[in-house]
Amino acid sequence: MKLIELSDYTLPPTGTGSGLKKFHFTLSKGDICYIQADFPDDAHLFLRAVALLAHSGSGTYRFAGEKIDFSDHTNLLSYKKKIGYVTNDASMISNMSIRENLLLMRYYFENSLSLDIDDNVKNLCTVFDIYDKLDIRPGDLRPTELRSAIIIREITKSPDILLLERPEDFVGQTKFNFLIKLLKKMSLSGLPVIFISYDTDFIKEFSNRKIIISKGNLTTVKD
Amino acid sequence: MYQIAGYIGRKTFKSVNHILDLFAFTYRIFNLILQRPKEGRVLVRRVMLEQIYFTAVQALPLLIPIALIVGSMLIVQFARISNQYDTGTTMVLLIVRELGPGITALLVILRSATSVTIEIGYMKIFHEIDAIEMAGIDPIRTICLPRLIGITSAILCLFIVFDLVSIVGGYGVVWSFTHIDLGDFLGQIAKAVSPTDIIVGIVKALCFGIIITVTCLYHGFSIKKNITGLPVATSKAAIKCFFYCLIINVVISIIFYM
Numbered sequence: 357m358k359l360i361e362l363s364d365y366t367l368p369p370t371g372t373g374s375g376l377k378k379f380h381f382t383l384s385k386g387d388i389c390y391i392q393a394d395f396p397d398d399a400h401l402f403l404r405a406v407a408l409l410a411h412s413g414s415g416t417y418r419f420a421g422e423k424i425d426f427s428d429h430t431n432l433l434s435y436k437k438k439i440g441y442v443t444n445d446a447s448m449i450s451n452m453s454i455r456e457n458l459l460l461m462r463y464y465f466e467n468s469l470s471l472d473i474d475d476n477v478k479n480l481c482t483v484f485d486i487y488d489k490l491d492i493r494p495g496d497l498r499p500t501e502l503r504s505a506i507i508i509r510e511i512t513k514s515p516d517i518l519l520l521e522r523p524e525d526f527v528g529q530t531k532f533n534f535l536i537k538l539l540k541k542m543s544l545s546g547l548p549v550i551f552i553s554y555d556t557d558f559i560k561e562f563s564n565r566k567i568i569i570s571k572g573n574l575t576t577v578k579d
Numbered sequence: 580m581y582q583i584a585g586y587i588g589r590k591t592f593k594s595v596n597h598i599l600d601l602f603a604f605t606y607r608i609f610n611l612i613l614q615r616p617k618e619g620r621v622l623v624r625r626v627m628l629e630q631i632y633f634t635a636v637q638a639l640p641l642l643i644p645i646a647l648i649v650g651s652m653l654i655v656q657f658a659r660i661s662n663q664y665d666t667g668t669t670m671v672l673l674i675v676r677e678l679g680p681g682i683t684a685l686l687v688i689l690r691s692a693t694s695v696t697i698e699i700g701y702m703k704i705f706h707e708i709d710a711i712e713m714a715g716i717d718p719i720r721t722i723c724l725p726r727l728i729g730i731t732s733a734i735l736c737l738f739i740v741f742d743l744v745s746i747v748g749g750y751g752v753v754w755s756f757t758h759i760d761l762g763d764f765l766g767q768i769a770k771a772v773s774p775t776d777i778i779v780g781i782v783k784a785l786c787f788g789i790i791i792t793v794t795c796l797y798h799g800f801s802i803k804k805n806i807t808g809l810p811v812a813t814s815k816a817a818i819k820c821f822f823y824c825l826i827i828n829v830v831i832s833i834i835f836y837m
Contacts, residue, residue: 409709430717437715445706446713451698461714464619464721513714 358382358421359516359548360406365415367405369572373397376405378415379574381567383517385546389576390559393569399552400443402569403519406550407441408432420516437461440515442526446506448494454505455490461513480508484531500528511538518542520551524558536562605793611717611724619716623725630729634691635736642686643748646741649678650749658753667767670746675776676832679742680783684791684824687734688817692795695726696816699799700809708800723796731788738784779835786827791820 360383369375373395383389383406393399404410408417408424417424419438425431448457455473456463462471473481473490481487484504486497494502503526510518523539524532536558543549543562550567553559566577650670657669699722702708711718750764798816802808 407713409712429712433712433715433717436713439713441709441713445709447706447710449707449710450701450705460711460716463622464714464716467618467621469621469625510713 358384359419361416361418362405363416363418365405365417366412367401367410368412369397370401370410371395371397373401374572376402376569376574377572381574381576383548383550385548386543387548387565388543388563389548389550389565389567390563391550391552391567391569393552394571395569396552398569398572400445400521402567402574403441403443403521403550403552404445406517407439407519408436409441437513438516440510440513440518442507442510442523443519443521446510448502448505448509450494453491453493454486454497457494457505458490458509458512477508477512480512481505483534484508484527500526500531503527504531507535511542515547518547518549518551520549520553522552522554524553524555532558601793601797604797605789607719608723608727608793611720612728619721622721625725626721627725627729630691630726631733633694634687634730635733638686638690638733638737639740641690642683642737642741643744645682645686646744647748647752649682650674650745651752652749653678653745654749654753667764668771670749671768671771671776674745675742675772675780676836677828679738679745680780680787681824681828683734683738683741683784684787685821687730687737687787688791688820688824691730691733692791692820693813693817695730695792696795696799696813697809699796700802700812703800703802704804704806704809723792726796727789727792730792731785734788734791735781735784738780742780775835779831782835783828783831786831787824790823790827794820794823 360381362379362381364378364380365376366378367376376398391399391402393402401410411417411426413426417426419435424435448454449460452460458473458477459471463469478487481490484501484507486501486504486508489497489501494505497505507523507526518539520526520539523535527535532555539549539562549562551563564579566579568575568577653670653673702722708718708722711721746768747765750761754761795816798812798819802812
């Protein structure tokens with residue numbers, strides 16, 4: 357079953373990219389796609405479009421068969437909740453501690469402020485060496501620690517799709533192997549992933565589909 | 580000649596467009612008050628209380644001395660020129676009707692409006708608004724709504740504090756320079772204050788609260804993703820808040836007192 361379907365989608369260029377001309381893209385369970393693009397900005401733009409953070413006004417986006425209505429931003433929220441977004445522009449709320457950031461979704465949907473992080477999150481925080489920094493604000497963390505916290509937040513929200521941008525740079529080489537194991541475990545359950553990476557070993561080991569963005573045209577190829 | 584006319588026309592359209600945007604944004608936030616979903620109430624309440632604390636409680640050490648100075652100044656000056664008999668009435672006219680709401684609004688603009696614009700602009704530039712949306716949370720509900728309720732409630736409370744401190748406190752500061760009996764002074768004030776004055780004060784405080792919050796939130800959200808736009812948006816927000824508050828002040832005064 358197609359989880360995501362983008363039809364006749366056009367995206368205007370950003371930064372140094374050339375944008376994306378009318379393209380058609382589908383993503384199903386079990387697809388692990390890596391993006392190969394002329395310009396990094398185009399690859400990033402594509403990830404933002406899949407995450408519903410960029411839209412040009414033309415084209416159709418279907419999520420699990422339902423057509424998404426872009427006329428009101430509140431229509432997009434229930435879909436965005438299901439997308440894990442781990443890219444260079446992912447961030448944390450700077451006036452909340454790391455713990456509060458990790459618990460933000462639960463605070464909101466469970467309507468309670470007296471919650472604590474569960475064991476799975478605690479274990480991940482320990483592995484990524486940020487457990488003793490949970491009560492610090494994002495601005496006081498090192499960049500790799502902050503990105504680790506972002507990965508933990510996105511993975512533990514149990515997304516239906518995961519979008520990654522250069523995971524090898526995100527957590528640093530020391531933690532990258534652990535991240536690969538984690539991603540493989542998640543992909544065994546059919547979690548579709550779209551990622552950008554410059555690590556050829558990771559691409560060969562992990563992906564089963566290639567997205568090629570060249571001169572604004574998007575095509576997909578099975579690996 | 581045509582170029583001047585064209586320029587004036589474009590500026591007028593831009594201003595009208597901007598006012599309509601502000602109305603639409605205000606309507607959007609008020610709609611959320613009516614919807615009242617269960618999710619996120621505790622989070623919204625927490626942000627609202629934090630905003631009230633920042634805008635009202637932390638402003639008191641600044642507001643009280645200003646109120647005392649303004650009140651003392653007015654009593655001293657009017658005691659000299661009005662032979663001390665109309666001082667209470669004059670105090671009501673100036674402080675309760677005009678200076679109280681005006682100075683309170685100015686203080687809130689200088690402290691809170693600029694802070695809110697900077698905070699929202701920063702969140703927009705560094706993708707924190709996107710992060711909130713990716714958690715499935717409506718940023719207008721968790722950011723805008725509690726600030727609107729918080730700042731409006733805070734202005735109303737600060738306005739009441741300002742009036743009381745400037746009138747009674749001002750008298751206390753200058754009692755040795757005037758020969759007005761406290762009982763006579765308060766009696767004059769009690770006679771001069773009418774229900775209209777109280778209603779006007781509340782209406783002004785509510786209008787100022789809404790205008791200030793909506794304007795500074797709008798400018799915060801309008802920042803393009805460029806840090807150099809932040810100081811420009813902040814100063815525009817502060818100036819526009821002040822200007823709109825002056826206009827509304829005049830309009831309300833005309834409606835109720837003419």
